[in-house]
Amino acid sequence: MKSAVETLNPTRVRLTVEVPFEELKDSLDAAYKKINQQVTVKGFRKGKIPARVIDQRFGRGAVLEEAVNDALPKFYTEAVNEAELNVLGQPEVDITELKDGETLNFTAEVDIRPEIEIPDYSGIEVEVDAVEVTDEDVEKSVEQLRERFASTTPVERAAAEGDVLTIDLEAKVEGEVLEDGVAGGVSYTIGSGELLDGIDEAVTGLESGGEATFTSQLKGGSAEGKDAEVTVKVTQVAARELPELDDEFAQLASEFDTLDELKADSRKRLENMKQYDQATQAQERVLEKLLELVEVPVPEKLLEDEVHTRKHNLENHQLAQMGLDLAKYLEIQGKSAEDFEAETREQAVKGIKTQFVLDELVNKEKLNVNQEELTEHLMRRAQSSGMSPDQFAQAVVEGGQVPMLVGEVARGKALAVVVEAATVKDTNGEVVDLSDEEEASEGGETVEADEAKSEA
Structure with a gap:
């Protein structure tokens, strides 16, 4: 086998490969064997059909096609290794000449890793943020921990920001209650920004048993993106209580x-x-x-x-x-x-x-x-x-x-x-x-x- 490499650009080459026909012998034998197992010819046992009969009945071209498909990956790999190419992805192969009993010629275009020259990098200088932890950072961190240990206590008063409410919701679009627009026993913290736009204004000031209606664009569900008339009923108002910041909290x-x-x-x-x-x-x-x-x-x-x-x-x-x-x-x-x-x-x-x-x-x-x-x-x-x-x-x-x-x-x-x-x-x-x-x-x-x- 002979091969040559043509550089098309810094990341792509074309291999030109010439294969003497005798190097296809193993692939031809394998092709006849494979076809033998797939076809039947009257008068011959399966797998025992002579090569000349296969050529006559099914054509020498079919055998050559099978043999070439079998051999190409091997010859391509040999050419790549011989040229010491670092290839990327699959090649685009084109059979340029196939003469029965003489030669197989093909080309293969493929991407390769480009040759890279690494320069002296010791002079690189960069600036990064300074590591500074302020007292405010520490207080915020401790406050976040404190929030995790907050408790809630039901209260008999109007709901205010920060309160945890238990609510029932019903959403209507064009006067019809949505199948997935009813929810009960939902927990919601006023001011959290969760659920629906406009809900904070609707529930603020309501006591347990209070009810309000507001319009909001739905963020999900079957009517996502549509304006809905939402009725919200407050079934419980609970105040959040944070633990005292002291040694007892640290131990807790x-x-x-x-x-x-x-x-x-x-x-x-x-x-x-x-x-x-x-x-x-x-x-x-x-x-x-x-x-x-x-x-x-x-x-x-x-x-x-x-x-x-x-x-x-x-x-x-x-x-x-x-x-x-x-x-x-x-x-x-x-x-x-x-x-x-x-x-x-x-x-x-x-x-x-x-x-x-x-x-x-x-x-x-x-x-x-x-x-x-x-x-x-x-x-x-x-x-x-x-x-x-x-x-x-x-x-x-x-x-x-x-x-x-x-x-x-x-x-x-x-x-x-x-x-x-x-x-x-x-x-x-x-x-x-x-x-x-x-x-x-x-x-x-x-x-x-x-x-x-x-x-x-």
Whole structure:
């Protein structure tokens, strides 16, 4: 077999392959055997029909077609390996010549990973938010904890903001009560912004047994988007009571004995969260700077496939779980279809470039992934997917996704190498030491994965 490579552009090549006919012998034998098992000829036992009879009855062309279909993948793979190509996706194959007993010639156009030159990235400088936890931040955190331990007590007075009501609802559209427009015993907190627009004004001032009617646009159900006449009846008014902020509350809500200890722990937790956010911000901004330094051509076919995949996942998984279609999602987001298309394409380009650059860094820095790093990453992914580690691991193995996970870990390590070499300062001008955060996230998810979560 002879093969030659023609570069069509930085991300696509054309292979020209010439195969001597004798190299098709195994595939021809397999073709005759396969046809033998599929057809019957009077006077011959099944599977024992001579080749010349098959040629006469069914045509030599049918045999050649079967043999070529069997042989092409093998010859294509040999040509790819011989040229040491890093191919992407499936090739477009065209048989240019097939002469029985002489030769098989074909071409195969396929996308390849572009050659990328990684420049010196040690000079990258980025700015991130400073880690600052104020007294107000701590008070807000403790107040949120306090809210979780609030109790309610029925009261005999008019309902006011913050009260928890038990209500019955009935919705009518064009004078007809909707089948799914009746609900009883619904708990609602005045001012929460839940349920229907206009309900806060309707129930404020009502006592137990009080009733009001208001008009509101329905947010879901069989008449979603239509204006409905809603009757609300209050069956109970309850006041929310917050526990006193003292040592007794600290003992109730935490493992600490005093309120001061609880506040100190809240401050530490907030600092840790902001440090983690700071490290994530540093990764994102360093990656952006790195991508600006590198020229990365993107294969058009790969880009189109990635855009299609992102749209499919959004429409059929993320939005479907929320009970939305794409049109409703775009309406909520205030985006046009053109805006959505442009943003999806931009995100896809960035994702592909990120993978190419980080993969090249993995090779350049000779980074390896050990079993401990892979296991730790698998545990993280299992947790985010809502599956047990064993279930997730089984799904990964059965789906042949282990190489994908290894790639994610390796790219995470590559990005950590660049972040370590970069200069990261906070908004106060102080150099940020990210070594602890990098160790915690090394082998973790790349920025691509974080972006995917944000989109979800």
